[in-house]
Amino acid sequence: MNNLVADADICVKCGLCLPTCPTYTKTQNENESPRGRIALIQAYTSGELTDSKAVRAHIDNCLLCRECERVCPAVVPYSRLIDNFRSQFYEETKPSLALSVLKKVAYNKTAQRFAQSSLKLYQTTGLQKIARSLKLLNLLGLGKMDRLLPTYTEPTTLAEQYSATADCKGTVGLFIGCMGSLLDHETIHAAIKVLTATGFNVAIPAQQTCCGALDLHSGDKATADQLASINTQAFTNPSLMAIVTIASGCGSQLQDYAYPEFAHKVMDISQFLMQANVNLSAQLKPLAESVCLHTPCSLKNAMRAEQGALQLLQQIPQLSITKLPNTIVCCGSAGSYMLEHSAMAEVLLADVLNAAESTPARYLVSSNIGCALHIQAGLQERGMRMEVLHPIVLIARQLAQA
Ligand code: SF4
Numbered sequence: 001m002n003n004l005v006a007d008a009d010i011c012v013k014c015g016l017c018l019p020t021c022p023t024y025t026k027t028q029n030e031n032e033s034p035r036g037r038i039a040l041i042q043a044y045t046s047g048e049l050t051d052s053k054a055v056r057a058h059i060d061n062c063l064l065c066r067e068c069e070r071v072c073p074a075v076v077p078y079s080r081l082i083d084n085f086r087s088q089f090y091e092e093t094k095p096s097l098a099l100s101v102l103k104k105v106a107y108n109k110t111a112q113r114f115a116q117s118s119l120k121l122y123q124t125t126g127l128q129k130i131a132r133s134l135k136l137l138n139l140l141g142l143g144k145m146d147r148l149l150p151t152y153t154e155p156t157t158l159a160e161q162y163s164a165t166a167d168c169k170g171t172v173g174l175f176i177g178c179m180g181s182l183l184d185h186e187t188i189h190a191a192i193k194v195l196t197a198t199g200f201n202v203a204i205p206a207q208q209t210c211c212g213a214l215d216l217h218s219g220d221k222a223t224a225d226q227l228a229s230i231n232t233q234a235f236t237n238p239s240l241m242a243i244v245t246i247a248s249g250c251g252s253q254l255q256d257y258a259y260p261e262f263a264h265k266v267m268d269i270s271q272f273l274m275q276a277n278v279n280l281s282a283q284l285k286p287l288a289e290s291v292c293l294h295t296p297c298s299l300k301n302a303m304r305a306e307q308g309a310l311q312l313l314q315q316i317p318q319l320s321i322t323k324l325p326n327t328i329v330c331c332g333s334a335g336s337y338m339l340e341h342s343a344m345a346e347v348l349l350a351d352v353l354n355a356a357e358s359t360p361a362r363y364l365v366s367s368n369i370g371c372a373l374h375i376q377a378g379l380q381e382r383g384m385r386m387e388v389l390h391p392i393v394l395i396a397r398q399l400a401q402a
């Protein structure tokens, strides 16, 4: 409680954060703003408000996009404040079925294998089509999860070490993430390919696990701490010059670990390549296409690394890049938010889809798997044929053809 009060009291109620907050701009409700939520926490902790359910509803509507943190002149540690507040009520909160499934699959390797074979069966036997047409999963509250599922691809076994194929500059650790290892093998292999081709050995410790973001943001601090401990032990090798992430949602969580020697090494892959002065222009085949660049809020507001993807993509000759307008703060995916607050998630997604629709882009690139799945589902529902992929995949494809 003391930490909550101290963090909340940093807020000077200036209101500069309000116009940047997606839930406030969509509702115009002070209780759905950063300042309003801080005031609610203050009122609750002081005893002025006693209805914890009503307060929690407003706190839980927060996306944790951290746009308010980025603009706050008083540097309120807003994300920490919300996580700490939610953790006070963790024991009495019943997670939705979707969140329970997601957490199970996130860090249980047996559950991951089961999920992989179930997904294969579900998609290759036509069960998915039948379930979707009859809306069967909606009855179980899993319909929102089903719409996010990408087309099944066979999982590939990863080695623990990959050697640089160009003059060696050092070794990096690659954090693959639980959802990435389950649903997005192309991004993992693209990262290995680009890193080794640019002179980096890649270490992928097998004992790494989920980053813990789902747990922390749903109030389960104890599990988040356990996962942090496993990951820091997995990447203890002191010769690692960086711990590279391919999902900014994971990267932002890893950077917040209470293990400075680990957290300081964590970097988004595009940012890492740019800071290492990697220049691939001569090795990349031209691509006379247009790409729409989505910047996840975790990349911009938490990792503060939004320039990397743009600079990296600019190395592809002839590629035309359109950034989504700055007025778009969060696409609404926000970890499990898109499953548990689907109405607001859809409203925010519509802004992204409208902006993407107004471009001639063939691709939409995003550095976070959660955003990519959410946006891909929205594009499909609108019948738009834009391919959603990680920037490193586009780089690897052009490298492959060079
Ligand atoms: S910008 Fe910061 S100090 Fe100002 S109201 Fe928002 S959270 Fe409080």
Ligand code: SF4
Pocket: 020, 021, 022, 023, 024, 032, 033, 034, 037, 061, 062, 063, 064, 065, 066, 067, 068, 069, 078
């Ligand atoms: S984290 Fe995002 S949604 Fe939550 S209060 Fe801040 S700006 Fe609003």
